Amino acid sequence: MVDKIVKLGNNQEFLILDQTELDDNVYYLGIMVDKNEEPMNVHMFFKEQKKGNKTLLVPVMEEKERNLLLTSFTINYLDMTSIGEV
Amino acid sequence: MNNEEINVDEVVRQYNELLVTIDSKIRTFNLDEDIFDLTGASQYVNEIVVDYEKYRKIVKAITDNAEKFVLSNLDVKSLKNEVTFYGDKIVTIKKKILYTYNLSIRILNDRKQRIKDKFTTFPEDGAKLIEELEKENFPSRYQKGIDSFQDSLSGADFSKVRDFNKLLSLIEEKLGNRLVFIDEESYIMDERIKYVDELIKKYTESGRPLKKSIMMEIDIMRERLSLLRYQETGLQVKINELVVKLNNAVYGKKKTSSTEYTMLINSLGSFASELNGFNNLLLNTKSAFNKKVYDARMKSFMTRYDYFVNLINNGISTPIRENQEQMNAIKNMMDKVTDLIEKLKSHQKENTSQSENGNTDNKSKENEQGSHEENDDTFSNDVAEEANRLIADMEKFAIELDEFYENFNSGKSKLSNVDMTNKIKSFIMRLGAFNARVNDLPDAIKNTEEYKSVFLDKLELLRKKVEKNKFLLIQQNANDNTSSRENDSEPFEVKDVREPKKINKYYNKPVLIASALASLALLNTTIGTFLIPALIVGNIALIYKYPIMDKINDILGKSIGAKKDKKTGKWRNAAGIVIDKIKAIPGILKSIAVSGFGLPKITKKLVAKVKEIANMTPSDEYIQGMKERNQEVIRRETKKLCIRYIKSGLSFEEFCKKEMVPDSMVEKMAEYIQELSNDNVKGRSR
Known part of the structure; x- marks a missing residue:
């Protein structure tokens, strides 16, 4: 899903910027985009859930979980911007 | 001329x-x-x-x-x-x-009338208060009028007061009326602000420019509102103090048991919470123990403590004495107070050796500055009183800020965006007022070494707490743009997944990620403190890869809602101020690198990375990477370089040499100039 735009059940669209795995769960970092695909001032962590064939995204609101994700995604980001990799 | x-x-x-x-x-x-x-x-x-x-x-x-x-x-x-x-x-x-x-004129006239109405029974006191108000001629100075009245109460002969409750209710009513009045003013202003906000919204939606005068007016109203709220809090504290003082003044007088009991329990409760606050302060700032402040506060505490002991032993009326339940509650509360007093006393013992050591230094300093002795005398009276009051007020404010943060962060309380903005603004104004009060402390305190460790550090702590609350506003704005709080943790089905059509063409992915992480990290100051440097490191890395760093902070700013004043080029809102802070972080990192102790591992890693990146030089390799990744940016930069070259009046070689244009860029420029001249030739032939 990374680098893709996902349309959610509430019709909001998010560009998925990155993903990480913690305790066998998959998490995504998304930024909301408008109908012109312009990024908006809304950023979200999502947790992936599977229900049958459906994929669900759950916004992460719990503070400790968010802090963990911040650390994890920041480290990803640092790796990404390390010299020679971008 | x-x-x-x-x-x-x-x-x-x-x-x-x-x-x-x-x-x-x-x-x-x-x-x-x-x-x-x-x-x-x-x-x-x-x-x-x-x-x-x-x-x-x-x-x-x-x-x-x-x-x-x-x-x-x-x-x-x-x-x-x-x-x-x-x-x-x-x-x-x-x-x-x-x-x-x-x-002020309006409030003053209104107050005068109300006071006249309410003080018919005690015309002398009323007249005195009005006289004070006339002298002060300003609403905020009412506080002084009330102080003066309060002082006159403590020295008054209450033997002539037959009905204590009537006197008390008159005073409470008088002060209560002020609160009601301020509340009414706040409400009216709130309504006006809501109305103007609506108006601004309509204007914005219609695309018409806003009148500057409207914006100014609303700013003035907001500030006035914050000020009123500030006064309101101060007055509530005053009322409580006054009740205690009054109780003290008429000690021993006949009272009805229920009022007496409630008043005593309330007074003991507020005394206990004050003691507890001071105890916490001493525990948290052990290294900054200030003997003068401690002594002054303990003196005041002990006077009040003795009063309560005396009151409970001799002054409680028979109906309460006969009520076992009430007596137990009073005794329990008093035990708590005694316990806290003992705890406070233990701080003195712990710090005796420290202060004794300090005294040697102080003595030599005092010899050097002869006038200090005199200052200290003053300090121990009025100044110490003000210092104590200031410390107590700051503590109360800190608790209020913490509670506000906890309630909103946990979702227990909710406010509209406008109310939230006003609340945060009022915090900022109150912080400003504390700043002024600390600055205005007399030299007797400012000259002490403890000034920094007690007052300035406390002020800094308050500033941090206000900053923390400011982030709540940013958080709320972000949440308002998505869905309601209740729906946030509900799962959303993924209806569609598709390739973006244009995002990657216009935006750098690392910049988007940096923006997103910065925005999310800002919501949590604790973690943000060391994660934001990480993002800065990433941005520094980008500088060496893409020569477009000027734009990166703008994009980062835009993504968290920062607004710039076009005229001054300065940020206009809280998010903008945050960006300024982010910009300042490399400096902070540098100082961390110098001190380098007690840091989270991640920060140490980051410091190493900053050093690593800082030692690198941009090379053709990076330009090559840029070329592959963002042709549009190259083209734009090339165009800019070419325009500068044309305006410079230099030869092409001279310009490239002067600007140290990399070889790969020189080629691009040559191509672009060739294109331009071809277009010109075509244009002329047409």
Whole structure:
């Protein structure tokens, strides 16, 4: 899903910027985009859930979980911007 | 000013001098403080206006004779904007003064009438209070009038007061009425602000420009509202204090048991919480133990403690004594108070050796500065009282900030965006007021070494707490843009997944990620403190990969809702201020690198990374990477370089050498110039 735009059940669209795995769960970092695909001032962590064939995204609101994700995604980001990799 | 007579150096000197004067005068004008001294504030602003007029004339002379000032390092074009900028500031200040003046007169008249009405039973006290108010001639100074009244109560002969409850209710009613009045004012202003906000929204939606006067008016109202709320809190505290004092003054008088019991329990409760607050302060700032402050506060605590002991032993009426349940509650509360007093006393023992050691130093210092002895005498009385009050007020404010943060962060409480903005603004204003109070502390305190460790550190702590609360607002704005809080943790089905059509073309992915992480990290100051540097490191890395760093902070700013003032180039809102902070972080990182102790591992890693990146030099390899990744950016940069080259009047080789243009870029420039000349040839042939 990374680098893709996902349309959610509430019709909001998010560009998925990155993903990480913690305790066998998959998490995504998304930024909301408008109908012109312009990024908006809304950023979200999502947790992936599977229900049958459906994929669900759950916004992460719990503070400790968010802090963990911040650390994890920041480290990803640092790796990404390390010299020679971008 | 005649053209012939212009002495460029002299005009520039005058210009600089006046600019500095006006700018510093406007900046030092403190709305919180100066506005209360209406006459002083008006005189001060009139002085600024005189300087401003001189300055405006000089700027006009400069702009009219721009060619003479070419070499004077003045940006002649922007001078007019500068004049407008300062002119607007002065108008705003004047409006605020006028508004406050009108409001003060209205409040004063209303208060006078209410006090007259309420004090018919005790005309002398009422008259005295009115006299005080007449002297002060300003609403915030009511506080002093009340203080004075309070003082007169403590010295009054209450043997003639037959009905204590009647007196108490009169005073409570008098102060309560003030609260109601302030509350009414707050409500009216709240409504006005809501109305104007709606108006602004409609204007914005319709695309019509907003009138500057409307914006100013609403700013003034918001500030006035924050001030009223601040006064409201202060008055509530006053009422509680007054009740305790009154209780003290009429100690031993006959009271009805239920009022007496409630009052005693409440007084003990508030005393216990005050003791607890001071105890926590001492526990948290052990290294900054201030003996003078401690002694002054303990003296006041012990007086009150003795009063309670005496009251419970001798002054409680028979109906309460016979009520076992009430007596148990009183005793339990008193035990708690005694326990806290003992805890406070233990701090003295713990710090005795420390303060004794400190005394040796102090003595030698006092010998060096002979006048200190005198200051200390003053310090131990009125000054210590004010210092204690200030510390207590700051503690209360800190608790309020913590509670506010916890309630909103946990979702227990909710406020509309407008209310939240106002609340945060009121916090900022109150912080400003504390800042002024700390600054205004007399030299007797400022000259002590503990000034920094007690007052300044406490102020810094408050500033951090206010900052933390500011992030709640950013968080709320972000949440409001998505869905309601209740729905946030509900799962959303993924209906569609598709490739973006244009995002990657216009935005750098690392920049988007940095923006997203910065925005999310800002919501949590604790973790943000060391994660934001990480993002900065990433951005530093980007500088070396893409020569477009100027834009990155703008994009980062935009993504968290920062707004810039086009005229001044300064950030206009909280998010903008955050960006400034982010910009300052490399400096912070540097200092961390120098000190390098007690840091989270991640920060140490980051420091290493900064050092690693800082040692690198941009090379053709990076330019090559840039070329592959962002052709559009290259083209834009090439175009800019070419325009600069054409304007420079230099030969192509000279320009490239002077600007140190990398080889790969030179080729691009050559191609672009070739394209331009081809277009010109085509244009001419057409």
